[in-house]
Each structure stands twice: as C-alpha cells, then as structure tokens.
Amino acid sequence: ETGCFTYDNGFTATASCRSAITYIDGDAGVLLYRGYPIEQLAEMSSFLEVAYLLMNGELPTKDEFSKFEHEVTHHTMMHEAFRTFLYGFRHDAHPMAMLTGMLGSLASFYHNDLDIEDPEQRRLAAIRLIAKIPTIAAACYRYSIGWPIRYPRNNLEYTTRFLHMMKEVPSEPLELSPVAAKAMDLLFILHADHEQNASTSTVRLVGSTGANPYVSVAAGVAALWGPAHGGANEAVLKMLGEIGKPENVGAAVAKAKDKESGFRLMGFGHRVYKNFDPRAKIIRAMCHQVLSELGVNDPLLEVAMRLEEAALKDEYFIQRKLYPNVDFYSGIIYKALGIPVEMFTVMFAIARTAGWVSHWLEQQNDPENKISRPRQIYTGAATRDYVGFDKR
Ligand code: SDX
Numbered sequence: 001e002t003g004c005f006t007y008d009n010g011f012t013a014t015a016s017c018r019s020a021i022t023y024i025d026g027d028a029g030v031l032l033y034r035g036y037p038i039e040q041l042a043e044m045s046s047f048l049e050v051a052y053l054l055m056n057g058e059l060p061t062k063d064e065f066s067k068f069e070h071e072v073t074h075h076t077m078m079h080e081a082f083r084t085f086l087y088g089f090r091h092d093a094h095p096m097a098m099l100t101g102m103l104g105s106l107a108s109f110y111h112n113d114l115d116i117e118d119p120e121q122r123r124l125a126a127i128r129l130i131a132k133i134p135t136i137a138a139a140c141y142r143y144s145i146g147w148p149i150r151y152p153r154n155n156l157e158y159t160t161r162f163l164h165m166m167k168e169v170p171s172e173p174l175e176l177s178p179v180a181a182k183a184m185d186l187l188f189i190l191h192a193d194h195e196q197n198a199s200t201s202t203v204r205l206v207g208s209t210g211a212n213p214y215v216s217v218a219a220g221v222a223a224l225w226g227p228a229h230g231g232a233n234e235a236v237l238k239m240l241g242e243i244g245k246p247e248n249v250g251a252a253v254a255k256a257k258d259k260e261s262g263f264r265l266m267g268f269g270h271r272v273y274k275n276f277d278p279r280a281k282i283i284r285a286m287c288h289q290v291l292s293e294l295g296v297n298d299p300l301l302e303v304a305m306r307l308e309e310a311a312l313k314d315e316y317f318i319q320r321k322l323y324p325n326v327d328f329y330s331g332i333i334y335k336a337l338g339i340p341v342e343m344f345t346v347m348f349a350i351a352r353t354a355g356w357v358s359h360w361l362e363q364q365n366d367p368e369n370k371i372s373r374p375r376q377i378y379t380g381a382a383t384r385d386y387v388g389f390d391k392r
Pocket residue numbers: 009193194196197198227228229230232256257263264265266267268269270271272320322325326327
C-alpha cells in the first residue's frame with residue numbers, strides 16, 4: 001500500500017502508478033491478468049479474449065466478444081499510403097526499426113482527427129493498434145525480404161491471420177498447422193502484459209504527457225527492443241547457437257559467473273521474479289509439445305535444457321535467484337514455427353500491444369492522471385561559483 005518496493009540488491013523503488021490490470025508476486029511466481037491466473041488463461045482462453053479482458057477488466061460475454069472481434073477485424077487494413085512510408089526504409093533495416101517508424105507514421109495518419117478527450121475515440125485508437133500491429137509487422141518483414149505485402153484475410157482468426165500475412169510465399173497458399181496457430185496464440189497470451197515492465201512504463205510515461213497513443217506505443221516498441229528486455233528472445237537463440245553443443249554448457253555457465261566477461265545467460269534472471277517465471281514453466285512444457293508434434297528435432301533445445309539444468313544447480317545462480325524467464329524457451333518455439341530470428345522481438349511487440357493500449361487507456365481514463373515525472377538521488381557537486389578561464 002505504501003508503494004515502496006525493495007529489490008534483492010537493496011535497491012528500493014516507489015510505485016510509478018496505480019493499476020488494476022496485472023498483478024505479479026515475484027517471490028511466489030504469481031501472474032494474474034485482471035485477477036485471472038495466467039495458467040488458466042493459457043489453457044482456456046485465446047489471445048483476442050485476453051486482449052478484451054486486459055482492456056475492459058472483465059471476461060466478455062459471447063456477444064461482447066463477437067462485437068470486439070468484429071471491430072478488430074474491421075480495422076486490420078493498412079491504408080495504401082503506408083506503402084510510401086514503408087518503402088522509405090532501407091530494405092535491410094531490422095523489422096523492429098521499421099515497426100517503430102511505421103507506428104510513428106500511424107500517428108501522423110490519425111493524429112489530426114483524434115480527439116484524445118473523447119473516450120470513444122480513445123477506445124477506437126486502442127482497437128486500431130491491436131488490429132493493425134500484426135498487419136504492419138508482417139508488411140515490415142515481407143518488405144525486408146523483398147516479398148510483396150499480403151493483405152489481412154479477415155475470415156481467419158487473429159493469430160492465424162498474422163501468420164498468413166507473414167509467411168505466405170508469393171507463389172503458393174500457406175498450409176498452416178493448427179499446432180503452429182495454437183502455439184503462437186498461447187505465446188501471445190503469455191506476452192500480452194506484465195505490470196510496469198520497462199516498455200509498459202515507457203508507454204505510460206509518454207502517454208502521461210498527452211502524446212497520442214500511436215507514438216506512445218512506438219516508444220514502447222523502442223524500449224522493448226533492448227536485449228535486457230524484449231530483445232532477450234533473439235539474444236537467447238544467438239547465445240544457444242554460440243554455445244552450440246551440450247558439452248559447451250559448463251563453459252558458458254562459468255563465463256556467466258565471471259563478471260569480467262560481461263557475459264550473461266540470456267533468458268535468465270528477472271527484475272521482479274526471484275522464483276520461476278510462471279510463463280517460463282508454461283512455455284517450457286509447450287516447447288517440448290510443439291517440437292514433438294511438428295516433428296522438429298532442434299539440437300538447440302537440448303543445449304537449452306542442459307544449460308537450464310546446469311544453472312539451476314549452480315550456487316551462483318541459486319544465491320542470486322536467477323531462473324529462466326519468459327524469453328528462455330520462446331525463441332526455440334518461434335524457430336520451430338518457422339519465424340525468423342529477426343522477428344522474435346516483433347512477436348513480443350504484437351502481443352504486448354494489448355497490454356500497452358490497456359495501460360494507456362487506464363491512464364487516460366483516470367481523472368487524476370498527471371504527467372509522470374520520476375525524481376532522482378542527486379550525486380553531483382554541491383553549489384559552487386562560476387570561475388573564468390584564467391582561474392580554471
Ligand atoms: C523481460 O520487467 C519485466 O516484466 C520484463 C518482462 C516482461 O514480460 O515485460 O518479463 C520481459 O524483459 C524478461 C527479461 C529478459 N532479459 C534477459 O533475459 C536478459 C538477461 N537477464 C539480465 O540481464 C537480468 O537478469 C535482468 C535485466 C533481466 C534483471 O536484472 P536485475 O534483476 O536487475 O538483476 P541485476 O542486474 O541486479 O543482477 C543481480 C545479480 C548480479 O550479480 P551481482 O552483482 O549480485 O554479483 O545477478 C547477476 C548480476 O550480475 N545476473 C546474472 C544474470 N542476470 C543477473 N548473471 C548471469 N546471467 C544473467 N542472466
């Protein structure tokens with residue numbers, strides 16, 4: 001209630017805001033979206049239903065959900081003018097760079113007729129972002145590999161529609177395995193929100209200034225890209241590839257314990273979870289299921305399991321309560337689903353947009369909302385007088 005939190009390393013932080021959306025108990029490894037345990041939502045819900053829950057606070061009735069799904073489907077298209085924005089990027093730019101830029105373009109496109117004071121317009125902006133982010137993300141990827149953009153097939157459901165836009169090769173219809181769609185939807189649920197993580201706090205901080213929601217989410221995408229945050233899933237796969245074989249795991253763990261090396265085990269540790277990340281447990285189980293159902297035999301999975309086993313037994317990791325986090329296994333699943341590594345963090349951004357817009361709406365709908373203005377502990381010089389060059 002005091003809003004003061006003390007981290008393991010003694011660092012204390014005060015709460016940056018009050019929110020009713022997501023609850024985390026880092027010591028107990030608990031994650032609730034609007035009070036519902038992530039384990040139950042992962043098993044029984046869908047990503048779009050979770051997006052409704054995060055935005056509205058309650059699970060939808062059948063009618064409410066079909067209205068919401070229709071609204072999102074109705075806004076999946078990207079105006080043809082966006083091709084000019086897209087074609088302005090270097091074709092080999094990272095899809096996360098393009099996504100950030102395209103969201104900025106979305107701001108310029110909708111800013112003039114967005115009355116941010118109107119709650120219905122705010123809600124429409126949130127719906128537009130959830131609806132368009134997969135279309136824009138897929139377009140950025142296809143442009144980066146020189147493929148023609150695919151329009152959203154609105155007869156498909158949300159996650160399958162995205163996979164179709166991203167992966168359908170120009171010459172033949174895409175055969176989508178139901179396992180791939182189910183696994184992707186589950187990954188989207190697990191990544192949808194996570195309290196005041198760096199990117200969500202960024203969205204709220206930018207939103208608190210009255211900036212429009214499109215640039216607020218663009219700022220969130222920028223924050224997510226860092227390897228200490230959402231960029232970790234891409235970094236995990238790179239790390240597993242560099243370790244290469246299970247017999248090299250010991251050396252990697254030793255290197256991660258050597259401060260001088262500056263090397264950290266990507267996908268391990270968490271600012272809040274000082275116990276297993278509940279999402280990591282679900283993703284770990286799904287990883288085995290997806291690979292066996294798709295008949296994928298990925299040697300990186302063996303490396304990942306041996307690395308996890310070695311680290312969890314090692315005093316250094318035990319003492320510091322370092323456990324696999326949400327990013328440790330997700331990259332292996334994305335790879336098994338044929339998602340290219342440069343799109344891993346984009347996947348995270350698509351899912352997290354549901355959380356970002358929910359936090360933005362919660363903040364904008366709060367009559368007490370004030371501009372975020374974190375303070376600091378000043379460690380600089382005491383007051384002193386100016387001296388001219390001749391006295392320096
Ligand atoms: C996400 O906030 C969220 O909710 C984020 C997220 C979300 O859903 O939005 O959950 C998603 O960002 C997950 C985290 C993904 N990042 C990584 O996997 C990158 C690797 N992990 C770390 O860099 C680190 O663990 C952090 C950044 C995630 C957390 O850092 P902390 O809690 O601030 O830990 P710390 O930097 O204070 O380290 C504490 C100790 C240090 O050793 P000592 O100085 O005490 O001797 O643990 C060590 C660190 O050196 N340590 C690691 C380590 N992480 C911390 N040592 C080796 N490998 C690691 N991964």
